[in-house]
Amino acid sequence: MTNRQMSLVGFMQAGNVTVxxxxxxxxxxxxxxxxxxxxxxxxxxxxxxxxxxxxFDDRLAxxxxxxxxxxxxxxxxxxxxxLDLTAVLGGVIGATSRIxxxxxxxxxxxxxxxxxxxxxxxxxxxxxxAAWNVVTSVNDSEAQNFGLEKHLGHDExxxxxxxxxxxxxxxxxxxxxxxxxxxxxxxxxxxPEKVHEIxxxxxxxxxxxxxxxxxxxQGRPVLLQAGSSGRGREFAAEWADLxxxxxxxxxxxxxxxxxxxxxxxxAGRDPDTVKILPMAYAVVGETxxxxxxxxxxxxxxxxxxxxxxxxxxxxxxxxxxxxxxxxPVTPAMLDASSGIRGLFEGxxxxxxxxDLTVRDLAAHRATLLQGPRFVGTPDRVxxxxxxxxxxxxxxxxxxxxxxxxxxxxxxxxxxVPILREQGVFRSEYTGHTLRDHxxxxx
Amino acid sequence: MTNRQMSLVGFMQAGNVTVxxxxxxxxxxxxxxxxxxxxxxxxxxxxxxxxxxxxFDDRLAxxxxxxxxxxxxxxxxxxxxxLDLTAVLGGVIGATSRIxxxxxxxxxxxxxxxxxxxxxxxxxxxxxxAAWNVVTSVNDSEAQNFGLEKHLGHDExxxxxxxxxxxxxxxxxxxxxxxxxxxxxxxxxxxPEKVHEIxxxxxxxxxxxxxxxxxxxQGRPVLLQAGSSGRGREFAAEWADLxxxxxxxxxxxxxxxxxxxxxxxxAGRDPDTVKILPMAYAVVGETxxxxxxxxxxxxxxxxxxxxxxxxxxxxxxxxxxxxxxxxPVTPAMLDASSGIRGLFEGxxxxxxxxDLTVRDLAAHRATLLQGPRFVGTPDRVxxxxxxxxxxxxxxxxxxxxxxxxxxxxxxxxxxVPILREQGVFRSEYTGHTLRDHxxxxx
Ligand SMILES: Cc1cc2nc3c(=O)[nH]c(=O)nc-3n(C[C@H](O)[C@H](O)[C@H](O)COP(=O)(O)O)c2cc1C
Ligand SMILES: Cc1cc2nc3c(=O)[nH]c(=O)nc-3n(C[C@H](O)[C@H](O)[C@H](O)COP(=O)(O)O)c2cc1C
Numbered sequence: 001m002t003n004r005q006m007s008l009v010g011f012m013q014a015g016n017v018t019v020x021x022x023x024x025x026x027x028x029x030x031x032x033x034x035x036x037x038x039x040x041x042x043x044x045x046x047x048x049x050x051x052x053x054x055x056f057d058d059r060l061a062x063x064x065x066x067x068x069x070x071x072x073x074x075x076x077x078x079x080x081x082x083l084d085l086t087a088v089l090g091g092v093i094g095a096t097s098r099i100x101x102x103x104x105x106x107x108x109x110x111x112x113x114x115x116x117x118x119x120x121x122x123x124x125x126x127x128x129x130a131a132w133n134v135v136t137s138v139n140d141s142e143a144q145n146f147g148l149e150k151h152l153g154h155d156e157x158x159x160x161x162x163x164x165x166x167x168x169x170x171x172x173x174x175x176x177x178x179x180x181x182x183x184x185x186x187x188x189x190x191x192p193e194k195v196h197e198i199x200x201x202x203x204x205x206x207x208x209x210x211x212x213x214x215x216x217x218q219g220r221p222v223l224l225q226a227g228s229s230g231r232g233r234e235f236a237a238e239w240a241d242l243x244x245x246x247x248x249x250x251x252x253x254x255x256x257x258x259x260x261x262x263x264x265x266x267a268g269r270d271p272d273t274v275k276i277l278p279m280a281y282a283v284v285g286e287t288x289x290x291x292x293x294x295x296x297x298x299x300x301x302x303x304x305x306x307x308x309x310x311x312x313x314x315x316x317x318x319x320x321x322x323x324x325x326x327x328p329v330t331p332a333m334l335d336a337s338s339g340i341r342g343l344f345e346g347x348x349x350x351x352x353x354x355d356l357t358v359r360d361l362a363a364h365r366a367t368l369l370q371g372p373r374f375v376g377t378p379d380r381v382x383x384x385x386x387x388x389x390x391x392x393x394x395x396x397x398x399x400x401x402x403x404x405x406x407x408x409x410x411x412x413x414x415x416v417p418i419l420r421e422q423g424v425f426r427s428e429y430t431g432h433t434l435r436d437h438x439x440x441x442x
Numbered sequence: 443m444t445n446r447q448m449s450l451v452g453f454m455q456a457g458n459v460t461v462x463x464x465x466x467x468x469x470x471x472x473x474x475x476x477x478x479x480x481x482x483x484x485x486x487x488x489x490x491x492x493x494x495x496x497x498f499d500d501r502l503a504x505x506x507x508x509x510x511x512x513x514x515x516x517x518x519x520x521x522x523x524x525l526d527l528t529a530v531l532g533g534v535i536g537a538t539s540r541i542x543x544x545x546x547x548x549x550x551x552x553x554x555x556x557x558x559x560x561x562x563x564x565x566x567x568x569x570x571x572a573a574w575n576v577v578t579s580v581n582d583s584e585a586q587n588f589g590l591e592k593h594l595g596h597d598e599x600x601x602x603x604x605x606x607x608x609x610x611x612x613x614x615x616x617x618x619x620x621x622x623x624x625x626x627x628x629x630x631x632x633x634p635e636k637v638h639e640i641x642x643x644x645x646x647x648x649x650x651x652x653x654x655x656x657x658x659x660q661g662r663p664v665l666l667q668a669g670s671s672g673r674g675r676e677f678a679a680e681w682a683d684l685x686x687x688x689x690x691x692x693x694x695x696x697x698x699x700x701x702x703x704x705x706x707x708x709a710g711r712d713p714d715t716v717k718i719l720p721m722a723y724a725v726v727g728e729t730x731x732x733x734x735x736x737x738x739x740x741x742x743x744x745x746x747x748x749x750x751x752x753x754x755x756x757x758x759x760x761x762x763x764x765x766x767x768x769x770p771v772t773p774a775m776l777d778a779s780s781g782i783r784g785l786f787e788g789x790x791x792x793x794x795x796x797d798l799t800v801r802d803l804a805a806h807r808a809t810l811l812q813g814p815r816f817v818g819t820p821d822r823v824x825x826x827x828x829x830x831x832x833x834x835x836x837x838x839x840x841x842x843x844x845x846x847x848x849x850x851x852x853x854x855x856x857x858v859p860i861l862r863e864q865g866v867f868r869s870e871y872t873g874h875t876l877r878d879h880x881x882x883x884x
Contacts, residue, residue, distance in 0.1 A: 025629060087535075093478060114526075206590075
């Protein structure tokens with residue numbers, strides 16, 4: 001097979017909703033999000049579909065910026081539930097054998113030793129299938145669960161993240177690959193010349209090491225990153241194996257793709273060894289009419305505007321509870337919000353007008369999520385994906401679900417066979433580790 | 443069944459050795475400690491044996507006190523490997539259905555929000571089988587992986603632990619039991635009147651809450667504790683559901699049992715709702731000769747004195763690398779060491795003489811571990827256990843393994859049937875949660 005191969009990643013949430021905050025109300029959605037079987041079943045579906053990876057996002061707080069209260073997040077189910085991901089992944093690993101398994105951990109609210117140990121362990125237990133999505137967290141709600149009033153500033157977060165990664169990778173490398181001896185006869189367990197204290201000392205962290213986990217099957221677990229700011233793209237260029245993006249249209253995505261690949265080369269790495277994957281929704285139906293009716297359900301039916309603003313307030317770290325739904329969006333709001341930038345612009349572009357109200361933001365935030373939405377028959381969805389993939393807008397996709405487990409089941413049943421037939425997606429796994437699936441060096 | 447029932451707990455390590463540092467060299471020991479199957483299989487063995495709980499200990503560093511280096515820990519396999527326990531438990535939960543599953547987490551090197559979320563998640567995924575062994579960590583090796591030179595002082599650790607537990611339990615209680623509504627029609631997910639920000643503010647921690655995990659099946663995961671100092675016993679009296687002890691003989695254990703039960707009553711709790719379990723080894727053989735030969739193997743054959751001193755140096759936070767093996771043990775050594783106290787006394791008592799050398803400490807530390815060792819035919823081992831149990835020295839046992847998985851397989855095959863026949867141990871699980879197994883209130 002000499003065709004360029006598409007990477008497919010299932011974007012999961014360990015909680016009551018997908019990225020789409022109305023997903024729990026979708027008619028056929030299952031609500032078993034507190035049980036292991038729920039996650040195991042979805043991961044097995046994606047594994048049957050030959051996905052490279054299933055990965056889980058995370059937040060370290062219930063949304064609490066809107067109205068300075070968690071009440072609306074609780075009431076409308078706007079992401080009030082977020083489980084511990086290592087526990088979930090441990091279970092998912094036992095239920096699968098080939099698909100990669102990834103979790104989001106924040107460099108702002110964890111310690112390097114713990115995170116290094118967690119992912120090294122996951123990599124061993126899974127036989128080389130572990131991935132870490134490196135985030136710096138987004139807002140004050142999270143800070144307030146860890147003794148702080150305010151979140152760290154944007155660039156300071158990335159400084160800390162950089163040092164965090166230096167410490168973690170040094171810990172992963174602290175056992176050389178052939179350090180284990182395990183000779184019962186002589187009683188030599190491992191070669192002390194090949195296991196190193198790291199004596200890391202930076203501005204934020206001091207870590208003696210070594211890690212208490214031998215070198216892992218992948219050497220290093222796979223690193224995922226989704227920085228979109230200039231600083232974020234630099235960080236991803238230096239560290240990431242997979243980069244997630246969230247661009248609204250193919251043209252913006254192409255520019256982002258080119259810019260990011262250039263930055264990777266400038267950082268001294270081979271751009272072909274780093275995959276860039278936009279977040280996307282696929283809404284598939286047996287006929288175009290079914291797909292469009294599903295889209296309507298998904299778009300219109302289930303999200304209360306306040307639920308939507310609750311999540312938007314989190315992402316922008318700005319309290320929309322101060323405004324009525326019909327208040328105009330003002331430049332002052334933009335200036336006052338930190339967090340993910342450019343989201344306002346996306347909505348403006350999407351609606352094709354400048355005079356937005358708070359309700360407009362609410363309506364679009366519910367579903368848009370800065371990524372493309374592919375809607376239609378299986379052929380049409382596959383065609384749209386090919387357009388992005390062949391047009392050098394991406395190396396594959398991070399697929400978000402409108403509801404679970406249905407959205408992934410339908411995609412695997414209807415779209416994957418077409419991509420396979422077209423020779424752009426694997427018919428079966430050929431390797432064993434996640435790096436094998438992605439064609440990345442060890 | 444009106445008989446008082448024995449509690450049995452399997453004491454596990456997620457690494458290359460059991461508590462006994464020669465265990466990896468034992469002839470029939472399996473060395474699959476980097477795979478999930480290994481832990482799943484052992485947990486299933488204990489579940490077949492009707493054990494209440496399998497729980498894992500932890501350390502957050504490779505032993506590095508001896509000679510101020512990790513070299514000997516690495517060389518002799520003296521606990522250089524410790525995996526992430528949440529990852530392991532997630533897998534074990536998927537492989538079992540009834541046995542309780544516990545992990546050790548330190549209040550000194552984690553945050554309350556993370557630990558609360560971890561155990562709440564484990565409790566949901568397991569359907570109410572999770573337990574947390576609360577420790578404060580023991581030495582400078584651990585401190586040095588978290589930016590510190592020296593470990594916190596003993597009483598300061600317990601102050602922090604107390605506040606940590608206040609924050610964690612407030613987070614567990616932050617969702618009332620009936621807060622979830624999940625009405626798709628009205629779009630009400632949960633009742634905001636029943637989910638509370640905790641606004642915890644103490645000396646060490648500030649946490650806003652609520653937890654991002656609904657009330658768990660057990661209400662609160664089960665708490666384990668093993669404090670042996672006065673301060674530790676007070677802490678256990680206030681917080682623990684299960685208390686682990688490590689007393690060398692039945693008389694000391696009886697005193698400890700009485701003292702601890704008195705402290706529980708003084709803390710305003712019903713002493714019958716807290717179980718006290720000494721750590722013990724069982725070495726079982728089809729005949730007395732087989733058991734004694736196994737004990738000899740276990741005691742003599744596999745532990746290099748330096749491996750033993752490596753671990754002893756950790757527990758006492760004192761560098762025995764400064765002394766030769768034949769140097770006498772001096773009062774100055776005792777004064778210089780913090781950590782688990784009274785261990786020296788135990789060895790003196792055991793050997794029946796006062797003039798100890800460093801080698802004596804090494805020899806006994808390898809296996810003794812401050813708990814009783816029951817050796818012999820199944821009947822004899824069961825009889826010794828009954829003597830402790832009936833004699834009000836304990837409510838059951840935390841069984842450590844001389845090697846894995848053999849030691850637990852043999853115990854389940856040979857000793858459990860006798861305890862069942864005698865009516866002091868369950869023939870099958872009657873409840874579903876760990877609290878059910880232990881007969882504890884929710
Ligand atoms: C697909 C995708 C998944 C993300 N998952 C998380 C997440 O789980 N937790 C989080 O705090 N941020 C998450 N983010 C946000 C990014 O980490 C990052 O903060 C954001 O893209 C803005 O980039 P910047 O920080 O460089 O401005 C995600 C972003 C994308 C596109
Ligand atoms: C069965 C048992 C298991 C223990 N497991 C751990 C452990 O995993 N990690 C740890 O740091 N300490 C562990 N300890 C040590 C105790 O937490 C505690 O520090 C010790 O019993 C001394 O008590 P003190 O701190 O009150 O002096 C264990 C003790 C016993 C008896």
